[in-house]
Amino acid sequence: MDSRARPRSVTMEDVAREAGVSRALVSLVMRESPLVSPARRALVLETAERLGYTPNRLASRLASNRTHTIGVFLLGLHNPVFADIYAGIAEGIEGSGEHLMVAVGAAEQDAGTDVDPAREAEAITSFVDLRVDGILLAGYTGSPESLTALLRGTPAVVITRELTAPGVDSVLADDRLGGRLAVEFLNELGHDRIAHIASRATLPYGSRRAGYVEAMTRLGLEPLVVEESMTERGGHRAMGEILRTASTRPTAVFANNDLAALGALGALASAGLSVPRDVSVLGYDDTAFAASDVVQLSSVDQHGRDLGRGAAEQLLRRIAGEDGAPVVRRLAPRIVPRQSVAPPRSWA
Amino acid sequence: MDSRARPRSVTMEDVAREAGVSRALVSLVMRESPLVSPARRALVLETAERLGYTPNRLASRLASNRTHTIGVFLLGLHNPVFADIYAGIAEGIEGSGEHLMVAVGAAEQDAGTDVDPAREAEAITSFVDLRVDGILLAGYTGSPESLTALLRGTPAVVITRELTAPGVDSVLADDRLGGRLAVEFLNELGHDRIAHIASRATLPYGSRRAGYVEAMTRLGLEPLVVEESMTERGGHRAMGEILRTASTRPTAVFANNDLAALGALGALASAGLSVPRDVSVLGYDDTAFAASDVVQLSSVDQHGRDLGRGAAEQLLRRIAGEDGAPVVRRLAPRIVPRQSVAPPRSWA
DNA sequence: ATGAAAGCGCTAACAG
DNA sequence: CTGTTAGCGCTTTCAT
Numbered sequence: 001m002d003s004r005a006r007p008r009s010v011t012m013e014d015v016a017r018e019a020g021v022s023r024a025l026v027s028l029v030m031r032e033s034p035l036v037s038p039a040r041r042a043l044v045l046e047t048a049e050r051l052g053y054t055p056n057r058l059a060s061r062l063a064s065n066r067t068h069t070i071g072v073f074l075l076g077l078h079n080p081v082f083a084d085i086y087a088g089i090a091e092g093i094e095g096s097g098e099h100l101m102v103a104v105g106a107a108e109q110d111a112g113t114d115v116d117p118a119r120e121a122e123a124i125t126s127f128v129d130l131r132v133d134g135i136l137l138a139g140y141t142g143s144p145e146s147l148t149a150l151l152r153g154t155p156a157v158v159i160t161r162e163l164t165a166p167g168v169d170s171v172l173a174d175d176r177l178g179g180r181l182a183v184e185f186l187n188e189l190g191h192d193r194i195a196h197i198a199s200r201a202t203l204p205y206g207s208r209r210a211g212y213v214e215a216m217t218r219l220g221l222e223p224l225v226v227e228e229s230m231t232e233r234g235g236h237r238a239m240g241e242i243l244r245t246a247s248t249r250p251t252a253v254f255a256n257n258d259l260a261a262l263g264a265l266g267a268l269a270s271a272g273l274s275v276p277r278d279v280s281v282l283g284y285d286d287t288a289f290a291a292s293d294v295v296q297l298s299s300v301d302q303h304g305r306d307l308g309r310g311a312a313e314q315l316l317r318r319i320a321g322e323d324g325a326p327v328v329r330r331l332a333p334r335i336v337p338r339q340s341v342a343p344p345r346s347w348a
Numbered sequence: 349m350d351s352r353a354r355p356r357s358v359t360m361e362d363v364a365r366e367a368g369v370s371r372a373l374v375s376l377v378m379r380e381s382p383l384v385s386p387a388r389r390a391l392v393l394e395t396a397e398r399l400g401y402t403p404n405r406l407a408s409r410l411a412s413n414r415t416h417t418i419g420v421f422l423l424g425l426h427n428p429v430f431a432d433i434y435a436g437i438a439e440g441i442e443g444s445g446e447h448l449m450v451a452v453g454a455a456e457q458d459a460g461t462d463v464d465p466a467r468e469a470e471a472i473t474s475f476v477d478l479r480v481d482g483i484l485l486a487g488y489t490g491s492p493e494s495l496t497a498l499l500r501g502t503p504a505v506v507i508t509r510e511l512t513a514p515g516v517d518s519v520l521a522d523d524r525l526g527g528r529l530a531v532e533f534l535n536e537l538g539h540d541r542i543a544h545i546a547s548r549a550t551l552p553y554g555s556r557r558a559g560y561v562e563a564m565t566r567l568g569l570e571p572l573v574v575e576e577s578m579t580e581r582g583g584h585r586a587m588g589e590i591l592r593t594a595s596t597r598p599t600a601v602f603a604n605n606d607l608a609a610l611g612a613l614g615a616l617a618s619a620g621l622s623v624p625r626d627v628s629v630l631g632y633d634d635t636a637f638a639a640s641d642v643v644q645l646s647s648v649d650q651h652g653r654d655l656g657r658g659a660a661e662q663l664l665r666r667i668a669g670e671d672g673a674p675v676v677r678r679l680a681p682r683i684v685p686r687q688s689v690a691p692p693r694s695w696a
Numbered sequence: 697a698t699g700a701a702a703g704c705g706c707t708a709a710c711a712g
Numbered sequence: 713c714t715g716t717t718a719g720c721g722c723t724t725t726c727a728t
Binding site: 009052054055056057058059061062067076077078080082083086087089090091099100101102103104107108109126128129130131152153232236262263265266267269270288289292293294295 | 402435457
């Protein structure tokens with residue numbers, strides 16, 4: 001063993017002995033039981049304070065077999081969408097008596113490209129082995145089978161993705177619909193040549209692209225998809241590639257998320273093109289930065305906060321014992337138009 | 349007690365019995381001890397798998413009195429600076445065998461205004477009671493005394509702030525210097541009327557403002573400080589107030605962080621002013637969004653990632669047993685000029 | 697209202 | 713190499 005154990009701390013036993021009462025009584029006081037006489041309670045609290053007693057939550061959780069803790073897995077911290085989802089989760093568990101404990105899948109900004117499956121698995125295993133009441137997953141990239149294996153029965157709710165596995169519910173926006181809406185919205189504005197910056201096909205998040213392709217096809221338009229990592233840099237590269245290779249320049253670009261859209265905006269600026277005059281840009285997620293005055297990026301709002309809240313509420317229900325087949329809740333996304341879109345120039 | 353305990357899961361005892369070996373042997377196998385014969389090891393692993401055994405980390409941590417876990421407290425997720433710091437922390441503990449567990453202080457975007465001291469305290473108490481090896485704090489707003497009381501001896505490193513308390517180290521950028529550099533940088537460009545959007549004086553993060561005031565005074569310039577919450581909205585309001593009330597419009601604005609600077613950019617645009625032609629804007633933290641092509645915000649880089657890494661390394665040293673007086677490590681910030689600054693118009 | 701006693705599931709000497 | 717024996721610090725019946 002590498003490092004030495006921490007010095008033994010003051011225990012309930014110590015407090016009990018010093019106060020001249022039983023350990024059980026101290027336990028009751030610590031848990032604010034009403035069954036304790038005010039006198040004893042005061043005595044115990046005072047002694048505990050004097051001795052510098054710190055309850056050992058590991059021990060109490062082990063003994064009581066309950067943790068009152070929900071594990072939250074977030075893919076990364078650089079994408080603001082996770083901040084929104086987290087805010088919703090926090091709101092959702094409010095007043096439930098549950099605590100939140102978060103684990104981050106990928107520390108690097110360029111995550112999404114190189115998600116580390118081992119890290120992801122370790123985070124979930126860790127929650128399970130710590131016996132959390134349930135797990136909330138935002139941005140999980142593994143397969144349903146792996147998840148089932150990792151969870152070993154711990155209730156879980158997957159956010160922003162539909163994942164079919166026993167005991168796992170899903171709360172997400174209708175991404176396929178979002179993709180369709182994006183195309184229809186741009187098309188109604190007059191756009192025919194609409195490109196799409198998609199996330200890598202290896203990731204289980206392809207519905208937005210599917211919706212895009214479906215709507216384009218139905219409108220008799222030719223889909224133009226470029227795959228990239230969903231980061232600003234990725235979006236920049238993708239836009240560059242589109243400008244370089246497209247036989248005719250698209251008049252609008254729909255990106256799979258706001259980060260990539262931001263990158264596209266940058267690439268367009270570098271190329272001397274004006275948004276929305278030359279090219280319209282539409283993002284996805286409606287993050288705080290899209291809404292920023294200086295960015296004014298139009299975006300498809302998936303209601304990240306609502307997803308977080310809904311997932312938390314659903315998990316609480318499962319924890320409370322509600323059973324039944326896996327539930328899939330799908331919210332309708334909506335377009336939030338801002339300055340980055342306009343009718344194509346030839347139209348005006 | 350409100351909710352029923354989770355169903356009893358498969359234990360080492362079960363595996364031992366089923367495999368016809370002792371519990372201790374199973375324990376050794378689980379901890380990958382080399383002292384176990386390959387045959388037994390295989391037998392045990394196979395039985396464990398078959399029975400669906402899941403180690404109970406609560407029990408092992410309790411028994412071994414070691415958690416190999418570091419608690420990370422982050423003020424909020426909406427400010428990207430915490431993502432950078434976290435990335436540094438993750439880098440810093442790499443290979444140490446420690447795990448990360450994070451708690452978030454404020455879920456709301458407008459945090460910073462109304463930090464919830466109870467939440468903050470609960471997060472730290474929770475880490476302490478879970479017996480983490482050490483705690484890393486980014487954005488802690490409480491007093492040194494409260495922190496000492498909460499930590500009860502758990503080693504901790506505070507990031508982006510100097511906090512004098514026994515057993516607590518600090519890793520931060522020299523914010524006062526940063527404030528001075530900001531003023532000097534703008535002044536060398538020709539600016540005389542430099543306003544500052546500061547964080548609330550109630551928060552223990554006032555050095556940037558102090559540096560600003562110091563440099564302004566030394567240069568014989570008149571400081572103009574507006575206090576606001578460090579969010580985009582706060583920055584917007586502050587800039588509005590400056591435009592509304594200043595007798596002569598400043599030619600440059602230095603904001604206490606990038607979010608507020610972003611808000612200032614928005615307010616300037618709304619007011620029909622051009623950046624940097626009419627007003628130069630300088631932020632702080634050099635977050636990813638300042639660096640974005642579409643924002644191009646000049647900023648003071650506090651090297652958030654380095655702070656995170658340095659703090660993690662320092663904590664690891666403490667955990668390894670290094671003692672001695674509290675250490676304060678202060679990195680020098682540097683200006684990252686981008687398109688949001690230029691010489692004042694009268695100068696060009 | 698308080699105490700005694702039996703675990704929770706695991707680790708850690710210590711034998712052998 | 714493997715088994716025995718004590719705990720880790722707390723909760724939880726069950727008495728009284």
